[in-house]
Amino acid sequence: MKLLDKHYIIPIFVPHLGCPHDCIFCNQRKIASSCTNINEKEIREIIDRYLSYFKKDCFIEIAFYGGSFTAIDIETQRNFLKIALEYKEEGLIDEIRLSTRPDSIDDFILTHLKKYKVDTIELGVQSLSNEVLYKSGRGHTKEDVYRAVELIKKYNFNLGLQMMLGLPGDNLERSLYTAKKFIDLKPQCVRIYPTLVIKETYLQEMVLENKYKALKLEEAVDISTKLLMLFYINEINVIRIGLQPTENIQLGKDVIDGPFHPAFRQLVEANIYKLVLSSFIDENILDIKASRLYIFVNSKNVSNIAGHKSKNIKYLKTKYGFGDIKIYNRDIDQKNIILRIDDYDYKINVNKYMKKYLNKVNIINEENRSV
Numbered sequence: 511m512k513l514l515d516k517h518y519i520i521p522i523f524v525p526h527l528g529c530p531h532d533c534i535f536c537n538q539r540k541i542a543s544s545c546t547n548i549n550e551k552e553i554r555e556i557i558d559r560y561l562s563y564f565k566k567d568c569f570i571e572i573a574f575y576g577g578s579f580t581a582i583d584i585e586t587q588r589n590f591l592k593i594a595l596e597y598k599e600e601g602l603i604d605e606i607r608l609s610t611r612p613d614s615i616d617d618f619i620l621t622h623l624k625k626y627k628v629d630t631i632e633l634g635v636q637s638l639s640n641e642v643l644y645k646s647g648r649g650h651t652k653e654d655v656y657r658a659v660e661l662i663k664k665y666n667f668n669l670g671l672q673m674m675l676g677l678p679g680d681n682l683e684r685s686l687y688t689a690k691k692f693i694d695l696k697p698q699c700v701r702i703y704p705t706l707v708i709k710e711t712y713l714q715e716m717v718l719e720n721k722y723k724a725l726k727l728e729e730a731v732d733i734s735t736k737l738l739m740l741f742y743i744n745e746i747n748v749i750r751i752g753l754q755p756t757e758n759i760q761l762g763k764d765v766i767d768g769p770f771h772p773a774f775r776q777l778v779e780a781n782i783y784k785l786v787l788s789s790f791i792d793e794n795i796l797d798i799k800a801s802r803l804y805i806f807v808n809s810k811n812v813s814n815i816a817g818h819k820s821k822n823i824k825y826l827k828t829k830y831g832f833g834d835i836k837i838y839n840r841d842i843d844q845k846n847i848i849l850r851i852d853d854y855d856y857k858i859n860v861n862k863y864m865k866k867y868l869n870k871v872n873i874i875n876e877e878n879r880s881v
C-alpha cells in the first residue's frame with residue numbers, strides 16, 4: 511500500500527519551453543538553474559535518479575515545471591509525456607502533473623493530456639486583476655483563467671492554481687480578491703509566490719528605472735499570512751509559499767530585490783500562530799499571574815509556534831511578562847493548541863481564531879464566507 515503522507519515529486523524542468531514571450535518577472539533559466547532545453551534521454555536519467563532515492567511504498571509524481579507545457583509543440587509534448595506514461599504504466603510512479611498558462615488550454619490539448627494519463631494541471635494564474643496581468647506582461651486575461659478552469663474541471667483533471675503577490679499594480683486588496691476567487695474555483699492545491707526581482711528580467715530594468723518597488727519581507731509575510739489563513743479556513747491545500755531557494759535563488763545572487771527568505775513559509779506559519787495565541791490570550795485571560803506558560807501542540811507545529819529563531823517566544827514573553835515558555839509535543843490534532851497557565855488548561859481551536867482575526871481586519875464577514 512502507498513503511503514500518501516510520503517509524497518515525492520520528480521521535478522522535470524522545461525525552462526521557458528512553450529512560453530510565447532517573457533513575463534516581466536520571469537527568468538525560468540535562472541529559477542530552474544538550467545540553461546539548456548531538456549531532451550528525452552535527460553528526462554529518463556532524472557526519473558531513474560530520483561526513483562533510486564525513493565522508497566517503494568511512497569506516492570511518487572512526475573512533474574513538468576518551469577515552462578508552459580501545453581504550449582510546447584505537440585510532438586515534443588508527446589515525446590515527454592510518453593516517457594512519463596511508460597513509468598506510470600509500469601507502476602514506478604503514481605501520477606503526472608504539469609504546469610502551464612491559462613491561455614494554452616483547450617479541448618484538443620485536454621483530450622491529448624487525457625490520452626497520456628496526466629492527473630494534475632497547475633495554472634500559472636498570478637492574479638485575477640486584469641490590470642496586474644497587463645502590467646506584468648502575462649499576455650492573458652482573468653477571463654482566460656475562468657475558461658481554462660471550467661475546461662480542466664469538465665475533463666476531470668485535478669486543478670492547481672498559482673498566484674503571485676506584489677506584481678506591478680498589485681496590492682493587498684487585489685491579492686485577497688484573487689485568493690477569494692481561487693477558493694470559489696475549488697482547486698485541489700494552491701501555490702503562493704511573492705514577487706522577487708530576478709536578474710535579467712524586465713522587472714530588474716523597472717527597478718533600476720524606479721518604476722517598480724518590491725514588497726518588503728515584512729509586507730510579504732503579512733499579506734501571505736492573510737492569504738494562508740483564508741485558504742486554511744476554506745480547507746484549500748497550499749503546497750508552497752515562496753520560491754524554492756537554490757544555490758542561485760538567494761539575495762545577492764540571482765535575486766536582486768524582493769521579499770526573499772529561505773524559510774519564507776515558516777515565517778508565515780509562525781506569524782499565524784503568533785496572531786492566534788495573542789488574540790486568544792487577549793480575549794480570554796485577563797489577569798496573568800503565572801510566570802510560566804506551557805504550550806502543548808502536535809509535533810508538526812512545534813517550530814511554527816516557537817517562530818523563526820524563537821521570535822514568537824520572545825514576543826509572548828515581552829508582551830505578557832512570562833518568565834519562561836515551554837513547548838511540548840502532544841498527540842493532539844494539528845488544528846488545536848493547549849495552553850497551560852496557572853495550572854489551568856485552555857484549548858484553542860486554531861481555525862476559530864484565524865476566522866476571528868480575518869473578521870477583525872475586515873477580510874471575511876461573521877459567517878466566514880470568504881467573498
Ligand code: SF4
Binds near residue numbers: 530532
Ligand atoms: S511566468 Fe510562466 S509563462 Fe511567463 S515566461 Fe515564465 S514560465 Fe513562461
